[in-house]
Amino acid sequence: MEKIAGLYSYWIVVVLMMAGLYIMIARYNLTKKIIGLGLFQTSIFYLYITMGKVAGGTAPILIDGEQPVYSNPVPHVLILTAIVVGVATSAVALALIVRIYEEYGTVEEDEIKAIEAAEPEA
Amino acid sequence: MIDLLILLVSWALMIVGCVFVVSGAVALVRMPDLYTRLHGASLTDTGGTLVIGLALIIQALFVFDNSMAAVKMGLILLFTLFTSPTASHALAKTALLCGQVPLDAKGNPLLDGPEQASLLARSRPADYRHGQDKERIAQQIQALDNRGGDES
Amino acid sequence: MFVAATIALLITMALTLWRALVGPTQFDRLLAVNSFGTKTVLLIAVYGFLTGRPDFLDIALVYALINFLGTIAVLKFFEQDDLGSGQYQEDDY
Amino acid sequence: MEATVANVLLTFLAVTAVGIIMLRDLLAAVILLGAYSLIAAGAFVVMDAVDVAFTEAAVGSGISTILFLGALSFTRHDQKPRPNHSWMALFLAVAAGGLLIYGTLDMPYYGSATSAAQTNPGLAVRFLEESGSEVGPPNIVTSVLASYRGYDTLGETMVVFAAGIAVLSILGLKRRRPGENAPLDAPGDKTTTLVVNSSADDGSIASPNEMKRYPRQRHRVLQVVTKLVIPFVLMFGLYVQFHGDYGPGGGFQAGVIFASGFILYGLIFGLQKTRAIMPPSALRILMCLGLLLYCGTGLLTMVLGGNLLDYNVLAHDALHGQHWGIFTVELGVGITVTGVMISLFYNFASKRSL
Numbered sequence: 001m002e003k004i005a006g007l008y009s010y011w012i013v014v015v016l017m018m019a020g021l022y023i024m025i026a027r028y029n030l031t032k033k034i035i036g037l038g039l040f041q042t043s044i045f046y047l048y049i050t051m052g053k054v055a056g057g058t059a060p061i062l063i064d065g066e067q068p069v070y071s072n073p074v075p076h077v078l079i080l081t082a083i084v085v086g087v088a089t090s091a092v093a094l095a096l097i098v099r100i101y102e103e104y105g106t107v108e109e110d111e112i113k114a115i116e117a118a119e120p121e122a
Numbered sequence: 123m124i125d126l127l128i129l130l131v132s133w134a135l136m137i138v139g140c141v142f143v144v145s146g147a148v149a150l151v152r153m154p155d156l157y158t159r160l161h162g163a164s165l166t167d168t169g170g171t172l173v174i175g176l177a178l179i180i181q182a183l184f185v186f187d188n189s190m191a192a193v194k195m196g197l198i199l200l201f202t203l204f205t206s207p208t209a210s211h212a213l214a215k216t217a218l219l220c221g222q223v224p225l226d227a228k229g230n231p232l233l234d235g236p237e238q239a240s241l242l243a244r245s246r247p248a249d250y251r252h253g254q255d256k257e258r259i260a261q262q263i264q265a266l267d268n269r270g271g272d273e274s
Numbered sequence: 275m276f277v278a279a280t281i282a283l284l285i286t287m288a289l290t291l292w293r294a295l296v297g298p299t300q301f302d303r304l305l306a307v308n309s310f311g312t313k314t315v316l317l318i319a320v321y322g323f324l325t326g327r328p329d330f331l332d333i334a335l336v337y338a339l340i341n342f343l344g345t346i347a348v349l350k351f352f353e354q355d356d357l358g359s360g361q362y363q364e365d366d367y
Numbered sequence: 368m369e370a371t372v373a374n375v376l377l378t379f380l381a382v383t384a385v386g387i388i389m390l391r392d393l394l395a396a397v398i399l400l401g402a403y404s405l406i407a408a409g410a411f412v413v414m415d416a417v418d419v420a421f422t423e424a425a426v427g428s429g430i431s432t433i434l435f436l437g438a439l440s441f442t443r444h445d446q447k448p449r450p451n452h453s454w455m456a457l458f459l460a461v462a463a464g465g466l467l468i469y470g471t472l473d474m475p476y477y478g479s480a481t482s483a484a485q486t487n488p489g490l491a492v493r494f495l496e497e498s499g500s501e502v503g504p505p506n507i508v509t510s511v512l513a514s515y516r517g518y519d520t521l522g523e524t525m526v527v528f529a530a531g532i533a534v535l536s537i538l539g540l541k542r543r544r545p546g547e548n549a550p551l552d553a554p555g556d557k558t559t560t561l562v563v564n565s566s567a568d569d570g571s572i573a574s575p576n577e578m579k580r581y582p583r584q585r586h587r588v589l590q591v592v593t594k595l596v597i598p599f600v601l602m603f604g605l606y607v608q609f610h611g612d613y614g615p616g617g618g619f620q621a622g623v624i625f626a627s628g629f630i631l632y633g634l635i636f637g638l639q640k641t642r643a644i645m646p647p648s649a650l651r652i653l654m655c656l657g658l659l660l661y662c663g664t665g666l667l668t669m670v671l672g673g674n675l676l677d678y679n680v681l682a683h684d685a686l687h688g689q690h691w692g693i694f695t696v697e698l699g700v701g702i703t704v705t706g707v708m709i710s711l712f713y714n715f716a717s718k719r720s721l
Contacts (some may be wrong), residue, residue, distance in 0.1 A: 001474075003472075004474075005370070005476075005477075005624060005665060006476025006477050006478075006479075007472070007474065007476065007477070007519065008374050008377070008477070009373065009374065009470050009477045009478075010379040010468075010471040010474055011468060012374075012378065012380060012381050014464045014471065015384070015466045015467050016380060016384050017463075017464065018460040018461065018463065018464035019381075019384035019385060019387070019388055019460075019468045020384075021456075021459065021460045021463060021464075022453075022456050022457060022460040022490045023387070023388055023389060025453065025455070025456035025459060025460070026452070026456035026457070028452035029393065031393055031435070031438060031439065031442065031470050032393060032396065033398055034435075035387060035393075035397070035435070036433070038400065038561075039384055039387065039403075042380075042403070042407055042427075045407075045419070045423075046377075046380075046407075046410075046664075049411060049414050049415060049416045049419060050477055050704055051474075051475075051482070051484050052414070052415075052416065052484065053373075053414040053415055053416075054415075054479075054480045054485060054557045055369075055370070055475065055477075055478030055479070056369075056478075056480060056482065057328065057415055057478075057480075058325065058327055058415060059327070059415045059416070059417045059615075060415070060495065060506075061329075061417070061505050061506045061507065061508075061509040061613075061614065061615070062499055062505040062506075062507065063413075063505075069415070069480070070415075070495050070507070071414070071415035071492065072484055072485055072491045073494055073495070073507040073511055074484075074490050074491050074494065074511070075484075075510050076418055076419050076508050077417070077508055077511045077512050077516060079416070079419050080418050080419050080422050080508065080512065080619065081519075081520060081523040081619070082443070083419065083422045083423055083427065084422060084426060084428050084523065084527060084619045084623075084704065085523055085526050085527065086429070087426045087430055087431050087545065088526060088527045088530030088531070088658065088707070089526075089645070090431065090434065090599060091434050091530055091534050091537070091711050091715075092530050092534055092537070094434055094435065094437070094438040094534045094715070095438075095534040095537040095538045095714065096537060097438055097442065097539055097716075098438055098442065098538060098715075099538070100442040101441060101442040103647075107443070118621055120698075121388075127356065132275070133275055134277070136275055136279050137278075139279070139284035140278065140279055140283075143282060143283065143286050143316070144282055144285060144286055145284070145287035146286070146309070147286040147287075147290050147309075147313075148289065148306070148364065150289060150290055150293045150309060151289050151292060151293055151304060156299060156301050156302055156305070156333075159293070159302065159305060160305055163305055163306075163309045164335065167309055167312045170316070171312060171315070171316060174279065174316055174319075174320070175316075175319070176323055177284070178319055178323060178328075180321070181323055181357060182328055186323070186326075186328055188295070188329070189326055190329070191322075191328040191329065191331055194334075194335065196335050197335060198315065198319065198335050198338055199332060200539060201335065201338045201339065201596070201599070202312065202593050202597060202598060205339075205340075205341075205342040205596065206312060207340065207590065208345065208588055208592040209342055209345045209587050210305075211589075212307075212346065212586060212588070212589050213301065213305060213308070213345065213349060214302075215586065216349045216352050216353050217301045217304050218351065219299075219353060220352055222299065222301060235312035237367075247308070267326055269367065270311050277368060280368075280521055281702060284372070284375050287379065287406075288379070291383065291402070292397060292674055293405070294383075294386075294392060294398070295382070295383070295386040296401055297395070299393060299641065300392070300398065303395055303398045304398055305397070305401070306402075307398055307401055307402045307405075310402050310405060310406075310481065310719070311388060311402075311405050311428075314405045314406070314408070314409045316408060317409055318412050318420075321372065321412060321413060322412075322716075325552070326370065330412065330417050330614070330615055332421070332607065332614060332616060333417060333420050333421050333424060333615060334608075335603065336421060336424045336603075336607075336620075337405070337408070337424050337630075338423055339596075339600055339603070339624070339627065340424055340425060340429040340627065341405070341428070342596070342633075343429050343433075343627055343630065343631055344401050344428055345434045346631065346634050346635070347432060347433045347436055347528075348397075348398060348401075348432070348436065348636055349629075350439060350491055350634050351436045351439070351699055353563065355440055356440050356635065356716070357436060357437050357440060357633075357634060357638075357712075357715065357716035358431065358637065358638030358713075358716030358717050359637055359638070367493050
C-alpha cells in the first residue's frame with residue numbers, strides 16, 4: 001500500500017509517456033503526432049518535478065527569518081527552460097507541417113509517402 | 123469575538139462558493155443542451171469565484187495578515203469578473219453563429235435549422251430567451267429578415 | 275475550511291473534465307475547458323492558503339488571463355477558421 | 368493532503384491523455400491539450416514548482432494552443448477514418464511502459480527527503496544554503512537560472528531565437544496557395560467561413576445570399592473588454608519581469624505574458640491593426656536586441672576581467688554585481704521571448720497573404 005502511494009506519480013508519468021508514444025507511432029496525421037510529442041514531453045517534465053518534491057516542503061523562494069524545508073530547485077530550473085524550448089521546437093515542427101501541406105496537399109503520413117513513391121526521381 | 127465573526131463569515135462565504143461551484147459542475151453534466159449548460163456553468167463560475175475570492179480576501183487580511191495576497195486576490199476577482207462573462211457571451215454567440223440550435227425543455231429544437239440559428243446570431247438583437255416558443259422566434263426572425271432586406 | 279474547498283473544487287474539476295471528454299459538440303468541450311480553467315484558478319488560490327503560503331497568487335492571475343486568451347482563440351477559429359483576420363471588427367452596418 | 372491533491376491532479380492528466388488518444392477530431396484534441404496544460408500547471412503548483420507552473424500556464428495552454436490552432440487553420444482538422452487501433456504501436460508502448468514501471472520500483476517514494484537528488488551536496492543543498500549570500504535573490508530558481516547556470520540559459524535563449532528565425536524563414540515569406548490572395552477584409556469572402564461545426568452535423572451553413580444580407584456580427588463586447596484588459600496584461604507582464612527575483616516569474620514568463628497582450632489584440636482586432644502597432648521589422652529588432660543584451664552582459668564581464676557571465680565584477684560589491692547581471696540578463700530573455708512569440712503568432716495567423 002505504501003509502495004502504491006509512493007510510486008503512483010511515477011506510474012502516471014509512465015502512462016503519459018505511453019500515451020504520447022502510442023500517438024506518435026499509431027497516428028498518421030502529422031499534427032496529431034506533434035500533440036503526442038507534447039504529451040511525451042510533459043511526462044518527462046513530470047518525472048523531474050515529482051523527484052524534486054520534498055514532503056512537507058515549500059516552494060524554493062527564501063523566506064526571511066524562517067528555515068522551512070524547501071523543495072529541490074534544480075529540476076525546476078531545468079524544466080522551466082525545457083518548457084519554453086519545447087514550445088519553440090513544436091512551433092518549428094508545426095511550421096514544417098504547414099509547408100508540407102502546401103507542398104503535398106495533405107498531412108497524412110502514408111499519403112505523403114504514396115505521393116513521394118509515385119513521383120519520378122527528379 | 124471579532125475572530126469568531128471573521129471565521130464564521132469566511133466559512134459561510136466559502137461554503138456558499140463551494141455549493142455554487144459544485145452545482146455549476148452538476149449543471150454542466152446534467153443539462154440537456156449547450157445553451158442551458160452554458161447558462162449553468164457561466165453563472166456559477168463567476169458567482170462562485172466571487173464568493174470564494176471574498177472568503178480568501180477576508181482570510182488573507184485577518185488571519186494570514188498578508189495584504190499583498192489580498193490585493194492580488196482582488197485583482198484576480200476583478201479580472202475574472204470581466205473576462206469570464208465575456209468569454210461565455212462570445213461562446214454563446216459563436217455557437218449560435220455556427221448553427222447550434224437551442225432546444226426547449228423537452229428536447230425539441232427551437233429553430234428550424236442551423237441556418238436560422240446563424241441568422242438569429244447575425245440579426246440584432248440576438249434575442250433568445252428561455253421559455254420562448256418556436257413561433258415567436260420565427261416571427262422575430264421574419265421581422266428582422268424583412269428589415270434586413272430593406273436596408274441592403 | 276480550505277480542505278473542504280479543495281475537495282469541492284477537485285470534484286468539480288472531475289465533473290467538468292467528464293464533460294470535456296464526452297462532448298458531444300466542440301462548443302461543449304470548449305465550455306467545459308473554460309470552466310475548468312476557472313476552477314483551476316480557484317484551486318491554486320485555495321491551495322496557497324491551505325499550505326499557509328498565499329504568496330503565489332500571481333500564478334492564478336496568469337491562469338485567468340491565459341484561460342481567456344485560449345477561449346477567444348478557439349472561438350475565433352470556430353467562427354473564421356483563421357486567427358489573423360480582422361473581421362471581428364470590420365463590419366458594414 | 369498535499370500528496371492526495373497531487374495524485375488526483377495526476378489522475379486527471381492521465382484521463383485527459385487517454386481522451387486525446389481516443390478523439391478523432393484534431394480540434395477536440397487541441398482543446399483538450401489546453402485543459403491538459405491547465406491541469407499540468409496546477410499539479411506543478413502542488414509540487415512546489417511555482418516557476419514551472421507559471422511557465423506552463425503561460426506557454427503551454429496559451430501560446431501552444433494558438434500555434435496548434437494556427438497550424439490547423441492552414442491544414443485540415445479531421446483525421447481520416449482509419450482502423451482505431453494499431454496493435455504494434457500498442458505493444459511497443461505497453462512494453463516500454465512496462466519496463467519503465469519495473470524501473471520505478473526501486474525509485475525513492477514521492478516526497479522522499481533522503482533521496483540522492485535531495486542530499487547531493489554539490490547541487491541542491493549548495494543552492495539552498497548559499498544562493499542567498501552568493502547571488503542574492505530570494506527566488507532560488509531565478510538565481511540558478513540567471514547566475515549559476517547563466518551560460519546554459521544563454522543557450523536556451525538562443526534556441527528560442529533560432530526557432531523564431533526558423534519559423535520566419537519557413538512561413539514568413541510572401542507566398543500562399545493560389546486563390547487565397549484576396550485582400551483580408553474583402554466583402555463577399557465571408558461564405559468561406561463558418562464551416563466548423565459540431566461533430567454531429569457539420570457542413571451546415573447559411574446560404575451565401577443570406578450571409579450577405581446579414582453581415583458579420585461584430586463582437587463589440589469582446590472589443591470593449593479586450594481594450595479594458597490589455598493594459599493590465601502588459602503591466603502584469605512588466606511586474607512579472609521585474610519581480611522575478613522575489614516571487615515566481617522571470618524573463619521567460621514575462622515575455623510570454625507580454626506577447627499574450629499583443630496576441631489578444633491581434634485575435635480581436637485583426638492582424639493588420641496589430642502589425643500597424645508592432646511591425647514585424649520591430650519584432651526582428653527586438654528578437655536580436657534581447658539576445659545581444661544577454662551576450663553583451665557576458666562580454667562585459669569578460670572585459671572587466673571576470674569569466675563569461677560572472678557578474679561579480681560588474682559592480683564594486685559582488686552582490687550588487689549579481690543584481691545588475693541578473694537584471695540585464697532577464698531583461699534580455701524577456702525581450703527575445705516577447706519578440707519570438709509575437710512573431711510566431713504573426714506567422715501562424717497570416718493565413719491569407721497580407
